[in-house]
Structures are given as structure tokens and as C-alpha cells.
Amino acid sequence: MIKLSKLTDYAVVVLAHMARSRGELLSAGSLAEKANLPEPTVAKVLKLLAKQELIESVRGVTGGYRLECGAQDIPVTAIIAAMEGPIALTACVEDSAESCALQGVCAMNGRWNPVNRALRSALDNVTLADMTGGRHG
Numbered sequence: 001m002i003k004l005s006k007l008t009d010y011a012v013v014v015l016a017h018m019a020r021s022r023g024e025l026l027s028a029g030s031l032a033e034k035a036n037l038p039e040p041t042v043a044k045v046l047k048l049l050a051k052q053e054l055i056e057s058v059r060g061v062t063g064g065y066r067l068e069c070g071a072q073d074i075p076v077t078a079i080i081a082a083m084e085g086p087i088a089l090t091a092c093v094e095d096s097a098e099s100c101a102l103q104g105v106c107a108m109n110g111r112w113n114p115v116n117r118a119l120r121s122a123l124d125n126v127t128l129a130d131m132t133g134g135r136h137g
Helices: 006-020 028-035 039-051 076-084 113-124 128-132
Strands: 056-058 064-066
Touching: 006 028, 006 039, 006 076, 006 128, 028 039, 028 064, 039 056, 039 064, 039 076, 076 113, 076 128
Parallel strands: none
Antiparallel strands: 056 064
């Protein structure tokens, strides 16, 4: 089973709330309340999303986080990559950060690349707007 972490699921939930308030500066606390999630978890999600520049982080007393683009402009692959790292089904696919001790002798070496590319391509065609059931922003 291919399974994403709860943090990735939470990231979609948080981004969906941010999409409804596109451009508005939101605190981790207000987003946690809207999403019914613990504030420390939301803060962690926001930091990871900001690090990958999916959202903007504004520092200071009146700071917060803001989604400047529309939900239709954020592919699911970008959210997954921000939370999980690059999409790689096995250690031996191209762009994988992992290494495999059998890489030089394995009959499957490189054979997962087309499957991995197909999965990534399919996810590239699904946006945050698709996940939220509408075109926010």
C-alpha cells in the first residue's frame, strides 16, 4: 500500500482553508481552529509549506501565513513533495534520495522509473482545487 503521512493530509486541509481566504494573512492558531487540528501540528505544516514556497510566511507580531496563488495553481505533487520529499516508489527510481545495496545487480534496477513517472504525472494533473471540490481563488 502506498500511504501518505497524516501531515500531508493535514497540509491539504490547511491549504484548503487558506484557499478560501486567498491573500489574507492567517495565524497558525486561527487555521488550527478552522481545521480542528492541534496548533503545534498546524504550525509544523505551515513551516514545511513555507519552506517549499507554497505559502508566504510573514514574520512579526502581526505576521502569519498567506496563500497568494489560487488552489487551481497548486498540484498535489507539490504538496506531497513539501511534506514527504520527492515522490519515489522504490529506492532505485530516478530522483530517489535513497540508495539500494542491490542497485548494480538487481534485475528491477530502472524498471520502476516508468511507473514512478506515470504516478507523478497523474498527481501533477490533480490540484488543490480538485481536492477541495471547487476552484478557490
